[in-house]
Amino acid sequence: MSDRPPCRLSIYFASEKPRAVILRRGPTRNVCMIEWNTKTDTFKDGQWVKHRVYEEKCDLSTDSKHFAYFGFSDHQSHGQMTGGFAAVSEVPYFTALAILVEGSTWGHGGRFVDRHHVLCPYLHNDGVPPLPAPLRWVWHPNAFGVARDQAPPSRDVRPTHFVLSSGKAASIQPAALKRFLEAWPPVPKAPVLPKWCTVEDGCLYRIGPKGRRILLKDFNAMEFEAIEAPYSGVVI
Known part of the structure; x- marks a missing residue:
């Protein structure tokens, strides 16, 4: 034994x-x-x-x-x-x-909003390596913090959308976004x-x-x- x-x-x-x-x-x-x-x-x-x-x-x-x-x-x-x-x-x-x-x-590590979008805590930083398609990094300043020159919003305010590394809005199905935000904040x-x-x-x-x-x-x-x-x- x-x-x-x-x-x-x-x-x-x-x-x-x-x-x-x-x-x-x-x-x-x-x-x-x-x-x-x-x-x-x-x-x-x-x-x-x-x-x-x-x-x-x-x-x-x-x-x-x-x-x-x-x-x-x-x-x-x-x-x-x-x-x-x-x-x-x-x-x-x-x-x-x-x-x-x-x-x-x-x-904090990453969190999946849905099967393809991964919430990234560092997307505002330079040099974030891309994910292979169809995976994509998304970010919102209310999730993990913000860039040094920005004032952080209240953490209990849920985002209405997430952005890609390009700065464009991520295309996330409403049902997936709702499910993800039910456990907000993603700590x-x-x-x-x-x-x-x-x-x-x-x-x-x-x-x-x-x-x-x-x-x-x-x-x-x-x-x-x-x-x-x-x-x-x-x-x-």
Whole structure:
């Protein structure tokens, strides 16, 4: 019997598909992304990283295809120390389609307004790398802060629209915008599990009839494995 403490599981559910992403952490800097089909209760193990991922600063796109996360790494990338960074990747991989290096851990990470638009906390800064189509960064000064020469508006005032990096208004469906703003403001918070599932000691359970717990998978035995993403991107 292993004396290693149980791993930690954080789960993010897609609003449009029966899919979820599980972040399996343990030890602290060993994190694996796992795709969960919540209809068939099947799992696809994805990529591991060896750096800190802040679970409360992550988000899954509404169609479950992309993941936004905030991490901290003391590894070198492009010849410089990365520190804190926000990134967007394809599920179930961490390899970044775009990465925003902040340096500190004060950042919020990205939030998906819908399946294609990612709310970016730094869009007012110069040099924000573009996302591959059809993904797009959007921004609003009331979401995460404003440029140094602007006065921040009250955070409890909800925006009526978001803008692209070009400054033009983003084309977001009213229903998607309404759903996103129901949880306004988009500040970091731990993911909440629905009532039909629970986690305990590194195990995932589905809640059956009369509250009976049905074990879906024990993630404790998983070990770090070097896995490459099937697409090009930035590896941290």
